[in-house]
Amino acid sequence: MRVITGKYKGRKLVAPRNAARPTLDRMKETLFNIINAKVVNAVVLDLFAGSGQLAIECLSRGASRAILCDNSKDALAAIYANFAKINEKPEVIYGDFRNCLKALRCKADIIFVDPPYKSGFYGEVLRLIDDCAILSDDGIVVCEHAAEDELPMSLGELACFDNRKIGTVQFSFYQRSKQ
DSSP states (O other), X not given: OBOOSSTTTTOBOOOOTTOOOOOOHHHHHHHHXXXXXXXXXXXXXXXXXXXXXXXXXXXXXXXXXXXXXXOOHHHHHHHHHHHHHTTOOOEEEESOHHHHHHHOOSOEEEEEEOOOTTSOOHHHHHHHHHHHTOEEEEEEEEEEEETTOOOOSEETTEEEEEEEEETTEEEEEEEEOOO
């Protein structure tokens, strides 16, 4: 695992012990080809952050702030180790995604949602993002999930505007529906 571009390009990152599936470089490249225009000066929220690699990739590409959330001590250790490699201090909310979303005191421009596959959390997370009104007006939510899993096309004010399948993984992109 490494940072693929930007000011931290090439930095090797560590995965948490017992990590199930970090986002692979090929998938990160596809993802950032889609969202790159939104990254500069963005406030990023990385739920289920794991190693923190998506937040670090955003900071490397010019995001102004990254907030990470995870409830695993192994993930927390990996996040701190990876942020040390880029000489930055992570902004971490340790705990359950529900508490993280309720505790957030700012709006996010990009929210990454990557819970354990088959967890069934996607609908609940999207509903909470909508209910807590933490997504900026032009913000996007990026859900990484198993390709065979179907996520809702809309939930509250959030509507899916794009899906990209890469092998066995799919990214679903949400934004506020334009009324």
